[in-house]
Amino acid sequence: MSRSGNSLMSLLSAPVYRLYRLWCRSLRYTEINRAAIETTADLGRPVVLSLWHDELFPLIYLKRRLNIIALVSQSDDGDLLAGVLERMGLETARGSSSRGGVKALLAAARRMREAGLCGCVTVDGPRGPRHEVKEGAIFLACRADAPIVPIRLFMERRKLFRSWDRFQLPLPFSRVTMVCGDAYRVECDLHDPDAVARECRRLEDILNGLTPPETKPEPSPFQRFGTLLSDTTCRVSYGFARLIAKLGFSGIRSFGKGLGAAFWACLPSRRRLAAGNIASHLDLSPATAESLARASFTHNARSFLEAVLAPDFGLDHPLLDVERPDLLERLKRGERPAVITTGHFGAWELLASLLGDVSDHPRLTVVRTYKNRVLHYVSTRLRSSRGAEVFGHREAAFPVLRALRKNGYAAFLADHNTSRSEAVFLPFLGEEAAVNKGPAVLAVRGKALVWPIYLMRDGDRYRLVIEEPLDTLRLEGDADAKTLAVAELYTDSIARMVRRAPDQWFWMHNRWKTKRVMDD
Incomplete structure (x- = not known):
């Protein structure tokens, strides 16, 4: 002009x-x-x-x-x-x-x-x-x-x-x-x-x-004190998390074993749910299923505790092995926008920190936000400590699309139960589950490569597992058909990883809770 x-x-x-x-x-x-x-x-x-x-x-x-x-x-x-x-x-x-x-x-x-x-x-x-x-x-x-x-x-x-x-x-x-x-x-x-x-x-x-919003009244001295106390608690809690990180990987491993045993003893309903899920979906005996469920409690406890180690864990860490270095190099080049899908498997909290090391392009991690303000503050600071921004899943759509337009990366946990309005129903470990279609919709709209990626434990070490990506530009059909194809990809991928190391998945989650209604 x-x-x-x-x-x-x-x-x-x-x-x-x-x-x-x-x-x-x-x-x-x-x-x-x-x-x-x-x-x-x-x-x-x-x-x-x-x-x-x-x-x-x-x-x-x-x-x-x-x-x-x-x-x-x-x-x-x-x-x-x-x-x-x-x-x-x-x-x-x-x-x-x-x-x-x-x-x-x-x-x-x-x-x-x-x-x-x-x-x-x-x-x-x-x-x-x-x-x-x-x-x-x-x-x-x-x-x-x-x-x-x-x-x-x-x-x-x-x-x-x-x-x-x-x-x-x-x-x-x-x-x-x-x-x-x-x-x-x-x-x-x-x-x-x-x-x-x-x-x-x-x-x-x-x-x-169009009218202005109602002006909130000035907070009372008691309310200001409460806000100050809450902010201080958040900062002190983060400092305590970083103090726990001084235990190192071996200390967290021992701590996780004890915490997992405590969860197993104190959560009988979750214990029964995990053992029942394993027995029915992997076709195992009750005794074997219970043994795997107990091991999964230990792995899950370690996963939560490992979040405090995220600021110190990058792609160059001596405990990390990469299963497909060629795919990692391809991902790092950032030639196309990338939607990364993973699950509550292995060391998923540490995987968020690795995303920060992948590239200088925009990097987002999409999570379900904690209702507890202190837990939300601490987890967000830890997950974003190596450069990846963290967004709650309810407000992530626009930031993800903006990042993808800049050949950025967006990572999703894609194995949780979801509502019917947000789901496509697909078989998962032998039973139909409500699969979150959000990552698939955004990948198709963002014309992205879809990368299934996991960080599994291999003894005392960590193994980065990267599978071949799916190019959404090569999919055929309308937007709904493409979305379904992408959702099938990451659902099948998570199922393969669960069968590969069943003790490292989050079995205590009621994954198959939401059912398809008859009209569907």
């Missing part, structure tokens, strides 16, 4: 940009329903961001992870704004309702279709009337075939100017809350003035209907 003009305002854009960045860095931002933008933008499709002119100031600082083209007027003030926006990495299209507007909208729509950019429009600018939607956003949404996302920005402390729009300037160090409405599509004939007017009023009503 065209660069900003050569007026004095344009020449001032560099110092104004530096001041603007400094100003915005002092603000505290809260974003509500940002997923309304990213759900579409993460798929490379355009979106029209629509907001009031007086609330523009803090928005352009919230552009992260979005490629935006903004409509800017051809006035002297527009030269200054365009210069600032372009220095921030945004594209601009110059025009307004009074001069060059149609040409700018057509150019912006073309760039949105070609590059998947998000268009940004102040719907009542550049001259008002204030908070009265004009046709520009409707025209742009139709021509770019893009949904509209209405946006409001609420500033905790602000200066109001006596301009036509009563422009709002957030004061330094104040809080700014961005509230996004749900994305919706415009369906109207641009040659029908009445239809366009109706869409303008519709957008106007939605914008007016």
Whole structure:
């Protein structure tokens, strides 16, 4: 798109940009329903961001992870704004309702279709009337075939100017809350003035209907003390975990043996569940199944304790052996995005630390979050200690897709029971199980290689087992068929590893709890 003009305002854009960045860095931002933008933008499709002119100031600082083209007027003030926006990495299209507007909208729509950019429009600018939607956003949404996302920005402390729009300037160090409405599509004939007017009023009503969240009351001294105590407990607990790590691998091995025996004695219902699962799914005698179940309790206890060793365990560790070094080198090259699947098998907590050593590309580990705040804090710090970010499975979809678009890596534990809405039903160790389809869906959408990887114990050493990856680009059929193929891959892979070393799997988990309903 065209660069900003050569007026004095344009020449001032560099110092104004530096001041603007400094100003915005002092603000505290809260974003509500940002997923309304990213759900579409993460798929490379355009979106029209629509907001009031007086609330523009803090928005352009919230552009992260979005490629935006903004409509800017051809006035002297527009030269200054365009210069600032372009220095921030945004594209601009110059025009307004009074001069060059149609040409700018057509150019912006073309760039949105070609590059998947998000268009940004102040719907009542550049001259008002204030908070009265004009046709520009409707025209742009139709021509770019893009949904509209209405946006409001609420500033905790602000200066109001006596301009036509009563422009709002957030004061330094104040809080700014961005509230996004749900994305919706415009369906109207641009040659029908009445239809366009109706869409303008519709957008106007939605914008007016967006309200700031309720302000939470100031915490009482007792609540502040409770928060301080909780934060201190988290930090002390992490320090204690690192102190336990001083035991080293041999000490943790001995500690795990004792802890496993305690679990075996204190958890009779889990003991019966594990032995019963082994007997029925591996077709073993009750005595053999009980022996394997007891050994699995020891392995599981070691797995949890080994989390404290994660910061010290990398690909160059002397206790680590790699079963297929050729596949490891291929994985490290990072030529394609990678979805790594594993299970609650062997030393799964240590496997998370190895991911941090694989590459400098984005690396994510997706886990089920602990409800206990202290346990969540400690486990997250340990798992991320070698560079891999940790996300709870409920909020992982967008970060995973962003990482995969950058040839990154995302690792999942794919052997836990899940709800029907999140599952595909597949045979696992001789019985149908609810298999989590989330990793498969994200792998297909991210056009990734799917790598089954495990860290099994081999005596006092650890063996990294890497299986041949599945290329989702080579799968045939629709998205559902591809998702099913990927889910079958990691389910069958986990079953092979369980049969290879049955004492190292998490048998006390009720893996086959969720059943298919008859209508399925």
